[in-house]
Amino acid sequence: MDPRDLESLNSLLEQDVGVSENIKEQVKEFDKRIRTIVGILGKIHSTPSHSMPELLDSVDPVLHSCSEITLAIADVIPPDQFWRWKDMWSNSMRSAVYAAALIQYLRNGTLLSLPRASEILGINGEWKDRFSLPVEDYLHGLISMVNELSRYVINAVTLGQFEEPVRISNFVKEIFSGFTMLNLKNDSLRRRFDSLKYDLKKIEEVVYDVSLRKLVPANPPVQ
Amino acid sequence: MDPRDLESLNSLLEQDVGVSENIKEQVKEFDKRIRTIVGILGKIHSTPSHSMPELLDSVDPVLHSCSEITLAIADVIPPDQFWRWKDMWSNSMRSAVYAAALIQYLRNGTLLSLPRASEILGINGEWKDRFSLPVEDYLHGLISMVNELSRYVINAVTLGQFEEPVRISNFVKEIFSGFTMLNLKNDSLRRRFDSLKYDLKKIEEVVYDVSLRKLVPANPPVQ
Amino acid sequence: MDPRDLESLNSLLEQDVGVSENIKEQVKEFDKRIRTIVGILGKIHSTPSHSMPELLDSVDPVLHSCSEITLAIADVIPPDQFWRWKDMWSNSMRSAVYAAALIQYLRNGTLLSLPRASEILGINGEWKDRFSLPVEDYLHGLISMVNELSRYVINAVTLGQFEEPVRISNFVKEIFSGFTMLNLKNDSLRRRFDSLKYDLKKIEEVVYDVSLRKLVPANPPVQ
Amino acid sequence: MDPRDLESLNSLLEQDVGVSENIKEQVKEFDKRIRTIVGILGKIHSTPSHSMPELLDSVDPVLHSCSEITLAIADVIPPDQFWRWKDMWSNSMRSAVYAAALIQYLRNGTLLSLPRASEILGINGEWKDRFSLPVEDYLHGLISMVNELSRYVINAVTLGQFEEPVRISNFVKEIFSGFTMLNLKNDSLRRRFDSLKYDLKKIEEVVYDVSLRKLVPANPPVQ
Amino acid sequence: MDPRDLESLNSLLEQDVGVSENIKEQVKEFDKRIRTIVGILGKIHSTPSHSMPELLDSVDPVLHSCSEITLAIADVIPPDQFWRWKDMWSNSMRSAVYAAALIQYLRNGTLLSLPRASEILGINGEWKDRFSLPVEDYLHGLISMVNELSRYVINAVTLGQFEEPVRISNFVKEIFSGFTMLNLKNDSLRRRFDSLKYDLKKIEEVVYDVSLRKLVPANPPVQ
Amino acid sequence: MDPRDLESLNSLLEQDVGVSENIKEQVKEFDKRIRTIVGILGKIHSTPSHSMPELLDSVDPVLHSCSEITLAIADVIPPDQFWRWKDMWSNSMRSAVYAAALIQYLRNGTLLSLPRASEILGINGEWKDRFSLPVEDYLHGLISMVNELSRYVINAVTLGQFEEPVRISNFVKEIFSGFTMLNLKNDSLRRRFDSLKYDLKKIEEVVYDVSLRKLVPANPPVQ
Amino acid sequence: MAKDSVLDVFEQFREEIDDGNDRRERLIKASRDVTNISKKSIFLLHRLVLEDSSDDQALAARAASSGRQKLSEANTIFKNMREELIGDRFWRYQRQVSPGVQEYIEALSFAHYVEHHSLISYQQVQNALSDSDGLFFPLAVSDYLLGLSDLTGELMRFAISNISRRGGRLKASEVCAFVRECKSDFERFTPHIRDLSKKQYVTANSLEKIEAAAYAIAVRGSEYDLPPEKWDDLVAQVTTR
Amino acid sequence: MAKDSVLDVFEQFREEIDDGNDRRERLIKASRDVTNISKKSIFLLHRLVLEDSSDDQALAARAASSGRQKLSEANTIFKNMREELIGDRFWRYQRQVSPGVQEYIEALSFAHYVEHHSLISYQQVQNALSDSDGLFFPLAVSDYLLGLSDLTGELMRFAISNISRRGGRLKASEVCAFVRECKSDFERFTPHIRDLSKKQYVTANSLEKIEAAAYAIAVRGSEYDLPPEKWDDLVAQVTTR
Ligand SMILES: [Mn+2]
């Protein structure tokens, strides 16, 4: 190989190494923050309703600080190379979406939209060629939220919050029917969608328990 | 090859074979005792509270006899070679920690610390270059204990001991949030940590079952 | 979990991560140098005897620079933990031994000894608890050298150097009978030892080819 | 090669081929019957107690017909060569033991012994050098039975037979503690023994479910 | 489980462990002797004809001492269980046959027969149910001998023994056509038979080389 | 499943089993005859030209008897199912083509054509939907023939038939240039075509040997 | 053969080999297309059967018909494959065609089950794989059975997602019985069909999941002294908004 | 989000996901087509370079040009892929496209070697992958290097089949030196490119085969006291008919 060609190829590859190491650094920090967030959110299972707002508020600063990460990653990614690198932070991103969606549900009882998730994570719509939130990652985040809610339902009833199962059941049903719209490949998303079915079933069982024991009034207030 | 060099190479290799066979012998005995211990501890699932102390006491002599093994192993390990050989007995060591931790919890409701675990297993702090109890093995032992407790909870309720789930749930939650704080690399410990989450969820479901049926006094878990 | 215990567990784990990352960094650099060395040594197959010394001399600086790496690794390894981490650089170390042994043979026709290999790689005898050259890695390096020589014999003949086969055949036979004396356990070294037999056969065939055609003076190998 | 030697070698090899083909033929038939048996036994999961005897009776003729196979195999095996060929039918034999053991338990609630298993399968004690039922195969059959019972427990409850879990739980516990006493070498049997633990846990959970809901009279399992 | 049944199962399992460990011990010693034998035989490649008898004689004592091993193994094998354990020493046995066959050929130019091989290895015809030399192992040994002869041919010519190729070529051709007549099943023996063809071809090439150069009297091989 | 459907499916599958067993029987016989043929043809390497016709004639009856096999197979194959079953006899068929092609070359120095090969093997052109000789199998047969000729060349020279190499070299070159016409997938045929290149090279080397030693007249008679 | 004639003959061989390879390639592509259409049809069915409806049977019929509608796109492809698979060619390229055919059968049998609660027969699949000119190509028994074996996985999903809908518990136990019977019926075919025993493990797995779901319902239900039909009503009072 | 809006949004997701899957499928097919064309081009080259000729250089140029001619069919496909791989899409579907691209580079670099006895440069491959509107899509360095790595296997075949032709021995030693250099040049890229070290093993293997062939020539030649140029003549006297 011509020495100049050799050199130029090498410099191209070194550039990639540079990008990759930069991202790795950011992802390490991203993971650390996500760990903190997930740690705090773990407390929802023993937190009574009235203390929930306070708990959720305590997550906000860390969650918002994630936009520093997305900015930093977007900065180092060469134009149009988003998909080349995204596997490096997909898991973290999915967890971030999970956290944001869980918080929004526990606060307002509503579903976090993809554009709103992007916004919370500081993803700038103009970065499209370098950074965005792909549908798949958003959907993974939602499923993680449902997984967690199915656990939350149990603990809420233990804490005597009998109206939660019905509310959550309706919410999850909505998400479930959204997912049925999709044509999925035999990939991890499909497997996780299957898990969502089990969560829904489990939540329904709790609804049965509280309904049949008449622990919840026959007609809860419309949300 | 220079005959003297050859001689010295061979004697190095022979030494290693010797060490390895010595350890193998000890590990065989170690395993045997561990099997006995695990066998006895298997009975906790059908033992009512009042007979528990007696059952636990019956394990003590065997458990303490394990210090003979650690001593024997430490004796044959050449200086500085602890990490070379430790995989040979890691599994047994983890089971020993598991047993010690389980006994301590069932006796006092407290968590066995790493230094205390070392002590019980007769590991001398001065052996540092030849034998110690690595953090990883200690943590594996704790996870095994939680796995067993999640089974124990079920059987305790079957035996009518309805107060166990709440107590164990609090204990396991504490361990769980401890693990969450740890910076586990992506290895077998991380994978087993996931099993911890699963155990916790299961224990929470039992707490739910007994609370729902008012088999325990309403008493929301302390945060 | 007791917060202080937790703190100490986590600091132990963090230390390990630190050590591991430090080593990884060094090994990356080690690999790079090894690859350069191996790249240059690849040219022996097209280098006539008279240009060989010059070629070998050009490897020396890079090979000697490896002692920077061993020093750096030895520096970060905690006392007694050599065997814990050594798998991270074994491959590079074996290649370094391979290179050093090949160079020594091609220069002087002699076999590199283990102590001399350590010395060339800058391994200080006083580091014993943190860094050394294990027999296995040394032997792996020698086998790689023989593998390469069996290829070199072919190319030397192609270049018209008909005396090489007999010389190398004697050298390899000596190494082979040395290995035969060693008590190798049934592991990767044993498997690679079989490759040695195959190499020897290949070299003998070359000796046959040149003897048959009287391209070398008839001179049956010494018994 | 001396023609007579050749002749004798070939006749030895031909004999082996003959034996092997004969056995293959029998094993094919054996498999077919086993598959029929397993097919019928698959129905226990949807069969209410009162129809169970009839179902089990319908398996008997096929199971007993297996003694034709064992006889036929024993007939073609040269003296002393049992262990040479036994791998060819081990799987079928284990399934046969499984079936016989399952039937005996469902009929009488007792454990099939090894001699009784041999007898049912028509194995003549005098064939010792040509055909017997090795301990390993017997134990494999028992483990398969427990695997099936853990599934049966689930379906029995679904059919409203709430007393089954406690009975089966006691039976399986007894087998489990029997296995704990055995000195199993670290092989496939050991691995399958682990599955036993998992089955036991599953059954205990069912016992828990029915006890908790007072679907069976409170009656803590005997220690 | 009935305690007596358990007892008898366990004693059966323990017996097997005992047998297995006994054999392991013997095989270790067997391997050691085989290694010595193979080591000495490795020197045939550099030994001129006139010194060959002496070299071969030096192997005899070690080879004959192998009958101690076969006796010891035969002693611990329970009646009828030869085929159960034989895989443990097959490799060593094949090497022993290889050595015996090679020695006989180099001494007398004749092929070692199976009965004679048994005899040399001290296998008593009356042990039939506990110990014998299976055809397969004998044939494996012969193939190994041919593999070695194909290497020997090369080295013999290098040593100036130009008459060896033709002699060996005739001997190997005879063995080869013997194997062609055998009905080998599609197993490891069949695969190694292919190596035989390759060896024969190589020997023929050596014969070609020496004939072409008139290093042997023109003398077409007898059909 | 509807019992009648079940039955009809089963009878379809049983039919296939019938076909398959019928073929297996035939292939066993086919293999036996092929073994005989290959055995006889193995003697060409030590047969001088003048005895060759006789040797080849002795193969004819066995080779022609193969048409009984092809007829028998064609008889049991259902219409259009040739490709479903052909893998069962491909290897035998390729060996048959190999034998026929080798014989024709040794007799007439010409290349066996595919139609002629079909004819010799008794394949009726009208069976097209049940039995034919696919190009791939024919080509495999030719390559095997070249493999054998490359060995034959060596032995012919040893026997003093110096004109063979040149004749065979020309013949093989022709075949080689035929093969270069083909676009092969990365399959076994491509791999074997690669081996053909080596054969050609080896034959050429023999041509060099005899040419440069002037063992062959400068202008051999045109064939 | 003379040298030129050797080249001529091999040129013919080349054409023959190239033809075969090109055809294989076209069939692989067609098979992939069929697979994709079939997968979409399966998702469509899962979606449609969950729609709100007062008449379950009508819903099922509608869903099945839409599923088959989608599948008819595959039929167009099969029709085009007819020429490529004529005579002895079918078995020559069976391995290339089979993934698509199996996925098609999975989808078709799912539609059939949704509507008729029964297993589609070999004959019925053959009918689907034909037009007025007869079969597009032969239907291998192995493809039929392996396609059906995959159906059990979809039925598991179908049962689980239905379970929390009105009447879903009944449906789940129907599916449970059906899958159990499939598993037992297929058992005898396992020695004849490669890969079927592996798929039987998957079926066993699906079956256990359905059984576990049925168990959970039974256990929870047994605690309350209410006929199951009433449960839905009681719950509905709580959950309807 | 309200229930309907949830469904609306997921319907959008479905379209997006389906679009992606359909595009992936189209690209897989296109990549397979390119692979087939490239393989045929490689065979064509092997065939043409063995034709009888008095002017080796002219023959080589003719062969290379025919090879490239065949490869131009692939360019038509690449051109059609341009739209599918625009903007951020290239890296999204790189894994699907890469097998075809690598095989194309293998063929193109083979034609280049036959004609110029040198390695085609990254820039030259880029030029081949563009038209007047510029590059069809970015050229990944990994595809370039992995394609070249496969070239060494073809060169081994090329060397071996040439060896017994007039001048082939010289050609073989040229190829030997060339492949040896490739192997050594690629060595430094192995840490950066997944799969390259595996391919380096294959290259090492090919190299050893070429070396063995060169050795065999050298050894046989050394025995005769003749300048190598004369060998062919001497042999030709014997073999020409
Ligand atoms: Mn499916």
Ligand SMILES: [Mn+2]
């Ligand atoms: Mn290629």
